[in-house]
Amino acid sequence: DAGITQSPRHKVTETGTPVTLRCHQTENHRYMYWYRQDPGHGLRLIHYSYGVKDTDKGEVSDGYSVSRSKTEDFLLTLESATSSQTSVYFCAISRQGETGELFFGEGSRLTVL
Amino acid sequence: DQQVKQNSPSLSVQEGRISILNCDYTNSMFDYFLWYKKYPAEGPTFLISISSIKDKNEDGRFTVFLNKSAKHLSLHIVPSQPGDSAVYFCAASANFNKFYFGSGTKLNVKP
Numbered sequence: 001d002a003g004i005t006q007s008p009r010h011k012v013t014e015t016g017t018p019v020t021l022r023c024h025q026t027e028n029h030r031y032m033y034w035y036r037q038d039p040g041h042g043l044r045l046i047h048y049s050y051g052v053k054d055t056d057k058g059e060v061s062d063g064y065s066v067s068r069s070k071t072e073d074f075l076l077t078l079e080s081a082t083s084s085q086t087s088v089y090f091c092a093i094s095r096q097g098e099t100g101e102l103f104f105g106e107g108s109r110l111t112v113l
Numbered sequence: 114d115q116q117v118k119q120n121s122p123s124l125s126v127q128e129g130r131i132s133i134l135n136c137d138y139t140n141s142m143f144d145y146f147l148w149y150k151k152y153p154a155e156g157p158t159f160l161i162s163i164s165s166i167k168d169k170n171e172d173g174r175f176t177v178f179l180n181k182s183a184k185h186l187s188l189h190i191v192p193s194q195p196g197d198s199a200v201y202f203c204a205a206s207a208n209f210n211k212f213y214f215g216s217g218t219k220l221n222v223k224p
Contacts, residue, residue, distance in 0.1 A: 042202055042216035043157070058211065090156055094209065101147055102212055104156035
């Protein structure tokens, strides 16, 4: 258990509303990631963070913003949700410097109507 | 453009036989490769990895092979078991920063 909690686990919202997904870790790791999983596309990196207030874009960052004000929390915000952002969102942490692999949370299923 | 590609969306094998899952990549800067397994409604779980300085890594029934000149890696599962039925993702990284994933291969192991 990598100590990652995502909330909410399920959310249904309407087009144009803002949505924030939260990722919380208990292990004090520096690197955190947000991915989305869609059929035919696999897992695509949205944004990642390499420290408090240090973030960078991934492959599909348009329409998303992130914030990391403390080590344990990494927030993903959809400023104005669209139907194309209906997806399953996964948070991950990296135990960089050890074995390097990512450990994932259980996912947050978002439906935008 | 996808930097990591899994061209087979699905694979079906008989229990006890070998499963071979393939993955290709385009970025020569990738130096670390991983395989993940994913069951429905769960997050992906780490399976096995390989550094670019190696060409093979084994862990029990799972072996990953890396062919750098061809920019190709494969995952061998021997013998395959019904519990191995899942979606398998390959991933690649340069310097353990961004991790890029393929689109996944759904493995079905028939009893």
